[in-house]
Amino acid sequence: MVQVLEDLEIPDEQLDFATSRSSGPGGQNVNKVNTRVTLLFNVDQSPALSPEQREFLHSRLGGRISRVGVLRVVSQRHRTQLANRDAAVERFVELLRDALTEKPERIPPAVPKQAKARRLEEKRRRGSLKRERSVDPDRDE
Numbered sequence: 001m002v003q004v005l006e007d008l009e010i011p012d013e014q015l016d017f018a019t020s021r022s023s024g025p026g027g028q029n030v031n032k033v034n035t036r037v038t039l040l041f042n043v044d045q046s047p048a049l050s051p052e053q054r055e056f057l058h059s060r061l062g063g064r065i066s067r068v069g070v071l072r073v074v075s076q077r078h079r080t081q082l083a084n085r086d087a088a089v090e091r092f093v094e095l096l097r098d099a100l101t102e103k104p105e106r107i108p109p110a111v112p113k114q115a116k117a118r119r120l121e122e123k124r125r126r127g128s129l130k131r132e133r134s135v136d137p138d139r140d141e
Helices: 027-031 051-060 081-100 113-133
Strands: 002-005 008-010 015-020 036-042 070-075
Touching: 002 081, 008 081, 015 081, 036 081, 051 081, 070 081
Parallel strands: none
Antiparallel strands: 002 008, 015 036, 036 070
């Protein structure tokens, strides 16, 4: 059982693992041993998820979910298959947790009136300085 949130647990039976040759670290084993682990989770068919949670996952992880509704997480960071499997599960939990937690709406900061007035005054000062600097064709010098 993989604990994602307090009210969401994914049974191990719903997670599929595939192994392949890794391009990461492995020394002499890198060309012989399948250490790369790919975790596959069918978002559309999982009974552990509510319809709202499925919608959240599709909207926030749309690029990671295939057309058939399978979320794919790959790990090839470590030298052993077991360590990569644990890393893939950890990343999977992190992705689901981030996608399913509500983000608070951002409130833009209010600019103080004094700061706005100071900025406009500085603009006026710079503009007048530049106007005085320009060459007037009617003036004799």
